Amino acid sequence: MPELGQYANSVIGAYLVSFLIIGFFLVRTLIKSYRAKKNLTQLTASLKKFNR
Amino acid sequence: MSPWKYTNPNKFMSFSGTILPVLSVLSFALIFTGLIWGFFFTPDDFRQGSTVKIIYLHVPAALVAVNTWFVMLIGSLVWVVRRHHISSLIAKAAAPIGLTMTLVTLATGAIWGKPMWGTFWAWDPRLTSFLILFFFYLGYLALWKSIQDQQKVSDLTALLCIVGTVFALLSRYAVNFWNQGLHQGASLSLDKEENIANIFYWPLLVCISGFILFFITVLLIRTRTEIRLKQASAILVTKNLN
Numbered sequence: 001m002p003e004l005g006q007y008a009n010s011v012i013g014a015y016l017v018s019f020l021i022i023g024f025f026l027v028r029t030l031i032k033s034y035r036a037k038k039n040l041t042q043l044t045a046s047l048k049k050f051n052r
Numbered sequence: 053m054s055p056w057k058y059t060n061p062n063k064f065m066s067f068s069g070t071i072l073p074v075l076s077v078l079s080f081a082l083i084f085t086g087l088i089w090g091f092f093f094t095p096d097d098f099r100q101g102s103t104v105k106i107i108y109l110h111v112p113a114a115l116v117a118v119n120t121w122f123v124m125l126i127g128s129l130v131w132v133v134r135r136h137h138i139s140s141l142i143a144k145a146a147a148p149i150g151l152t153m154t155l156v157t158l159a160t161g162a163i164w165g166k167p168m169w170g171t172f173w174a175w176d177p178r179l180t181s182f183l184i185l186f187f188f189y190l191g192y193l194a195l196w197k198s199i200q201d202q203q204k205v206s207d208l209t210a211l212l213c214i215v216g217t218v219f220a221l222l223s224r225y226a227v228n229f230w231n232q233g234l235h236q237g238a239s240l241s242l243d244k245e246e247n248i249a250n251i252f253y254w255p256l257l258v259c260i261s262g263f264i265l266f267f268i269t270v271l272l273i274r275t276r277t278e279i280r281l282k283q284a285s286a287i288l289v290t291k292n293l294n
Contacts, residue, residue, distance in 0.1 A: 003102075005096070005102055006167075007103045010103055010163050010164065010166065010167050011103060011105050011106060014109060014110075014159075014160045014164060015106075017156075017160065017163065018109045018113070018156050018160055021152060021155055021156050022156060025148070025149075025152040029148075029270055029273055029277075030273070032274075032277055033273050033274070033276065033277045036277045036280040036281050036284070037280055039280075039284050040280045040283055040287075043287045044287065046291075047287050047290065047291065050291065050294070
């Protein structure tokens with residue numbers, strides 16, 4: 001770990017906050033993507049059954 | 053080979069599905085390399101001490117925050133002129149990324165500002181225009197959620213995006229227009245003499261490249277999600293009609 005001196009709290013705080021914000025956003029994006037894909041797959045399957 | 057062929061949802065899904073794995077690995081590799089290089093292998097600044105290490109998050113986030121609005125502008129203009137649904141979906145998909153990056157910029161800027169300027173916030177031209185840009189992102193997303201009619205909401209959000217471009221430009225160029233304010237000048241410039249020192253410049257450039265690829269990766273994922281949601285609602289309409 002580099003010697004951050006008197007500004008250690010600011011530097012570590014900035015990195016933590018950034019990772020939290022971007023991490024939270026990325027997880028939400030991936031969950032939404034997964035749900036949309038699953039929903040479309042189910043709807044397409046039910047439409048094929050309906051049309052037989 | 054016309055780029056307009058990718059306005060076909062199936063072609064877009066096929067192409068984006070192929071390049072996504074490569075883009076995601078590359079973006080994380082670049083961000084990881086840039087941050088490790090900048091955090092562990094660069095010295096402190098003689099004026100700012102170790103807080104200069106915040107630059108490797110703050111500047112790339114700010115660049116993506118401003119340029120996301122221009123991507124939305126292109127999507128909005130293509131929608132207005134050519135009425136390709138994908139272009140309005142790309143603009144819609146880009147907005148949350150811009151909002152997130154604006155938030156990261158404001159947060160890291162505030163944390164950096166406290167030890168350097170003695171305050172978390174100042175009504176500096178660049179900070180203020182970034183805050184307004186943040187509110188424009190919020191307004192844009194709120195507008196998408198508020199109207200059911202897809203054609204109408206695409207038109208209105210395109211209009212909002214075109215109007216909001218003024219603030220995106222101000223955020224990018226405010227430091228050139230006004231000489232007062234706390235915020236320092238550009239870290240990167242086409243004029244080599246204005247750039248930060250090379251020892252900070254190269255890891256910063258790696259981080260910026262990583263953030264840009266990250267933006268493209270997440271934009272493709274979100275646009276694919278929007279296309280799937282639209283296809284799902286079309287199937288539901290078909291089922292209800294039958």
